[in-house]
Amino acid sequence: MSKAFKVAVAVATVGALLGLAGCAKGGSSSNSDGSVTLWTHNAGNPDELKAVNQVVDSFNQSQSKVKVKVQAFPQDSYNQSVTAAAASKKLPCIMDIDGPNVPNWAWAGYLAPISGMDDTLSKFLPSTVGKFKDKIYSFGLYDVSLVMIARKSVLDENGIRVPTIQQPWTAAEYEAALAKLKASGKFEQAGDLGTGQTGEWWPYAYSPFLQSFGGDLINRSDYKTADGALNGPAAVAWANWFHGLVAKGYVSAKSGADPVADFVNGKTGIVYSGSWAAQPARDKFGDDALFLPSVDLGKGPKVGGASWQWGMSKSCSNPDGAAAFLKYLASDDNIALMAKATKTIPTTEAAAAKVPGYAAGGGNDIFRQYSKNYAVLRPVTPGYPFIATTFGKAAQDIINGADPKQTLDQAVKDIDANQKQNNYFQ
Incomplete structure (x- = not known):
């Protein structure tokens, strides 16, 4: 599997994902200093991790109510880390999730629905918004085709x-x-x-x-x-x-x-x-x-359709702080930043206009058109x-x-x- 392909696919850990259903319910993801922890699978992907850290630093500097702290994991062990944390009721507030796994993690009680972002997410490519039982649980800043x-x-x-x-x-x-x-x-x-x-x-x-x-x-x-x-x-x-x-x-x-x-x-x-x-x-x-x-x-x-996306844990003790970060993350500027770092398809037209080659008629716009017209989500079932x-x-x-x-x-x-x-x- 090519390194670049990792942005497109889930790493299915069947026993862990199906066997720990409901273990995330309850518990706390609080930090003693009141900060909010973010987990990402990008420990082995320096370009994307750099972009994630850049967005987090910008958010932290933009306000004083909440501080987001990043913890990065290797992709190969990321899902196992999440399911283990769910079992011990120590999930972080903010997580990235491979799109096809969103229904499973929502059903298992890992994720909280995302509210107050419907207008923003209506501008996203449909394949980049993770839903389960008519509720939104995640969104991605990019996709691939x-x-x-x-x-x-x-x-x-x-x-x-x-x-x-x-x-x-x-x-x-x-x-x-x-x-x-x-x-x-x-x-x-x-x-x-x-x-x-x-x-x-x-x-x-x-x-x-x-x-x-x-x-x-x-x-x-x-x-x-x-x-x-x-x-x-x-x-x-x-x-x-x-x-x-x-x-x-x-x-x-x-x-x-x-x-x-x-x-x-x-x-x-x-x-x-x-x-x-x-x-x-x-x-x-x-x-x-x-x-x-x-x-x-x-x-x-x-x-x-569907690549890596972002969501909030159900056990987050500071949901307002996590929600504020997610809303900040979903800006066109941040989408463009992440798409440039990952060489992927920006999820909004406004962001695409900021990424070389992805504006209408650009050399990369065809990929966005393929995603927009042809993408099929993998089955939306846990x-x-x-x-x-x-x-x-x-x-x-x-x-x-x-x-x-x-x-x-x-x-x-x-x-x-x-x-x-x-x-x-x-």
């Missing part, structure tokens, strides 16, 4: 149409493009879907393909069953297509550890990656680098961490040749059992 990256010269040389947001590639066009690139003999692999990556990348990257076919990870009407969504005709068609790309020799069942580097080094014709890959591609290829919409597999292109790992395993089995229907049926049984066991997270 999946894209197909290619070179214009390579597409032109092989007679491949350059897709647009108005007319993306169809499944047939995408496969035809891969066939031409394979036949050219100039690439180690015609396409790279990033199948060598692990963890949350699998549901983040490949459930949008499933959704573009018309399937889904679970029925979203009531989040009680995955039957029909994950094992119906559309889902089976997705599975056959997914494995078929490998069977036809267009992509590898396990690609290299750094797909963007492989593309930049000329090993790959078309790489499926994200907006975080724009800079290295441009550094190598300049204007020849193209950042194309994902493939329309029948129901329009889809990309995963059961998502289990759904994510279950789908990830099924997808890996399928791409390696397992029977699609049998594999998906088993995934449905497992997901349904988990939802039922937890009383559908009521």
Whole structure:
């Protein structure tokens, strides 16, 4: 998993997230000096941590009623730290949360609803506002978008149409493009879907393909069953297509550890990656680098939505102070600051105008348009961490040749059992 990809995905800790339900209720997150503690996952990401500290310092200097103190954790251990703190009733007042985990943390009692910010958050990209049961629990200052990256010269040389947001590639066009690139003999692999990556990348990257076919990870009407969504005709068609790309020799069942580097080094014709890959591609290829919409597999292109977001713990002993910081954090200037530091998509149009390339018509504006038009949230249910790992395993089995229907049926049984066991997270 690339370092840049970490801003896009959850790190699902299934046992901890599902097993500590309700442990955060009660307790106190007060400090003896009356300050408010903020936890972030950015200990290993100096650019974003620097931006967080800059916002905190600015807030602290802007008023004298509350002082925010930052504590940073490595991302790999962050979720475990939160669940352990919840169990011992020592959650901080302010936390960052990976978007897909928000429903689980809200259901478990970790988070308090955010109020008084509806007007501000109405200007945010929908994928950056975390909700559960019609209440807002978090918001993010940025998002990212999946894209197909290619070179214009390579597409032109092989007679491949350059897709647009108005007319993306169809499944047939995408496969035809891969066939031409394979036949050219100039690439180690015609396409790279990033199948060598692990963890949350699998549901983040490949459930949008499933959704573009018309399937889904679970029925979203009531989040009680995955039957029909994950094992119906559309889902089976997705599975056959997914494995078929490998069977036809267009992509590898396990690609290299750094797909963007492989593309930049000329090993790959078309790489499926994200907006975080724009800079290295441009550094190598300049204007020849193209950042194309994902493939329309029948129901329009889809990309995963929601990245890291901010919320307030339910046990915070100074909710007014925490709320004041959150309102300060959500300003367009702070959004722009964070987007610059993380090289991500600013969540408001006003902030985008402050970030080079993201203003309307800028070179990076296309990523914001993809996010705005194509983003699908991962299932808004506390059961998502289990759904994510279950789908990830099924997808890996399928791409390696397992029977699609049998594999998906088993995934449905497992997901349904988990939802039922937890009383559908009521």
